[in-house]
Amino acid sequence: MNKSIYMDHAATTYTKPEVLEEMIPYFTTYFGNPSSIYTLARETKKAIDVARDKIAKAINANENEIFFTGGGSEADNWAIKGIASAYKQKGNHIITTTIEHHAVLHTCEYLAKNGYEITYLPVDEYGLINIKDLENAITDKTILVSIMFANNEIGTIEPIKEIGALCRSKKILFHTDAVQAVGHIPVDVKEMNIDLLSIAAHKFYGPKGVGALYVKKGIKIDNLIHGGGQERNRRAGTENVAGIVGFGKAIELATKNMEENNKKLVYLRDKLMNGLLEIPHTRLNGPRGENRLPGNSNICFRFIEGESILLMLDANGIAGSSGSACTSGSLDPSHVLLAIGLEHEIAHGSLRLSLGDETTEEEVDFVLKTVPGIIQRLRDMSPLYDDYLKKGEK
Structure with a gap:
């Protein structure tokens, strides 16, 4: 196969041509500042309102509950810090999990240094929390529960509706990183009892550098960024109009044929996972079936390093990941894989391949043909594998 194969859609996606087409006029023709009062500015303000409505409809929210941000990490920071500040008279306890994205974990670490108590819920071998653990962790000082909707590394989809129902019954706010x-x-914020929700456009073929925070009407939240009166006095800074327009178009396209697209992705994902698991000394990270994101596969290969796999895949035109793109420069094994009980040595050999709209069965077949040879070559050079063979372990 001569073309490159992109299997890192969990890290980011390309911007679809239809999305870019809608964005371009707002770089050139409709470039007015939405805060101004003349006609050119009113056109950009109108475009923002249209995009806000599209995003609200995609998650069953009201348009006045959507606030644009510079991305998912800002939305997570705002949700957690904003609630912590606004409700500090009520309590100082926040509950999250051990497998959150670092945008949540590092925010919680920051708050812990400033007088807040953080509880990190454990997960089972598939990355799922236990609702009973959450219930037992709640105290009279708990002001917020922040649990991700779906994990970026192992694809686990958490029991969001049950979490939301429990939080609602306890009168505790519930934020989910739904990036x-x-x-x-x-995703239905009303049905699932979600109070705050983070989104990033570049995860579903929209532009980078734009996201949103859903805040249920009536919830008090302090601002993260101060300055002008944009976003109804909630998020200062001149709006990224072109990015917001692209965000709206991308979410419209992503939700239009979601069920049909997911059937294809699940088929290709399962073929890929099952084929890779035929390689000796491998294990699947995360669950099978409906509790897993349609395009996510994550496999550990014993006796080798994930970084070496990535370099050799890249030499064969295949782009993958060993975990979160935000920690790709780290030598430490994935905190998610450690949290589900893997030993350091095994966790180091992880490979995440995340599929997208343009992934073909031919590409999956090529990957399945290429990976076994790479694994064997790396194991042939591995002292760990050599020790294993000498000991005759099973």
Whole structure:
């Protein structure tokens, strides 16, 4: 196969031509500042309102509950810090999990240094929390539960509706980092009792550098960014109009044929996972079936390093990942894989291949043909594998 194969859609996606086409006029023709009062500015303000409505409809929210941000990490920071500040008179306890994205984990670490108590819920071998653990962790000082909708590394979809129902019954606010979920699986903030939700456009073929935070009407939240009166006095800074327009178009496209697209992705994902698991000394990370994101596969190969696999895949024109793109420069094994009980040595050999709209069966076949040879070559050079063979372990 002569073309390159992109299997890192969980890290980012390309901007679809239809999305870019809608964005271009807002770089050139309709470039007015939405905060101004003349006609040119009113056109950009109108475009923002249209995009806001599209995003609200995609998650069954009201348009006045959507606030644009510079991405998913800003939305996570705002949700957690904003609630912590606004409700500090009520309590100082926040509950999250051990497998969150670092945008949540590092925000919680920051708050812990400033007088807040953080509880990190454990997960089982598939990355799922236990609702009973959450219930037992709640105290009279708990002000927020922040649990991701779907994990970016192992694809686990958490029991969001049950979490939301429990939080609602306890009168505790519930935030979910839904960056990996929105645009890929159904999300309904009303049905799922979600109070705050983070989104990033570049995860579903929109532009980078734009996201949103859903804040349920009536919830008090302090601002993260101060300055002008944009976003109804909630998020200062001149709006990224072209990015917001692209965001709206991308979410419209992503939710239009979601069920049909997911059937194809699940078929290709399962073929890929099952084929890779035929390689000796491998294990699947995360669950099978409906509790897994349609395009996510994550496999550990014993006796070798994930980075070496990536370099050799790249030499064969295949782009993959060993975990979160945000920690790709780290030598430490994935905190998610450690949290589900893997030993350091095994966790180091992880490979995440995440599929997208343009992934073909031919590409999956090529990957399945290429990976076994790479694994064998790396194991032939591995002292760990050599020790294993000498000991005759099973």
